[in-house]
Amino acid sequence: MAGRTVLQAAEAIERFPLLLYKRILRLHYALPKEARLMGDTYVRDEFRRHKSVEPAQALVFLKEWASYCHTLSKQLSVKGIVNKTPIGQDFSSEFIDNFSEEQLHQLLELRIEAERYLGRNEIAKLLENSNSPEQK
Structure with a gap:
């Protein structure tokens, strides 16, 4: 049982970049069309550029994009929209x-x-x- 949990955790870590990428693209659907297109292109290029970087660099990259995802998620939430929170930082x-x-x-x-x-x-x-x- 423990071996399977470790294997599942390893698979989850391996899939994290793809899941983060998809989550960001989903969040971009709430942006105005031009901003969404610009954001999608930028995210796609960045994730492609960082496919084969060193693990330490990948960790920093994913941490920053996870922070972006979290911030954008808060800004696009109902609470953020009601409070007229500006998008970006x-x-x-x-x-x-x-x-x-x-x-x-x-x-x-x-x-x-x-x-x-x-x-x-x-x-x-x-x-x-x-x-x-x-x-x-």
Whole structure:
């Protein structure tokens, strides 16, 4: 009996990334269409990118996505909607200070996409202006 419980626990751990991925996609159904499409694409790309990472990196990855799932679930709950809880969360400067260059670049790309969704392209315009030959 104990051997079977251990086997079931091992299978549950192995399936956790897939279950988390599916749960996030289900939560995205409650988002506006454009946000859902952007979120689904981002989640799909991230989970594909992290399929074959080291276990320590996978643990951090899954912990952060589980936190996202929990936060979004609370924000989309009846209580969150009644209280008009905004969807999303700001990062602290301490949190961002720990990002790698690649993560910062990815965060910038995500911010640009989010602003396009909101109809604001301020960051994209700033980047275009800073890269234009006239500015140099």
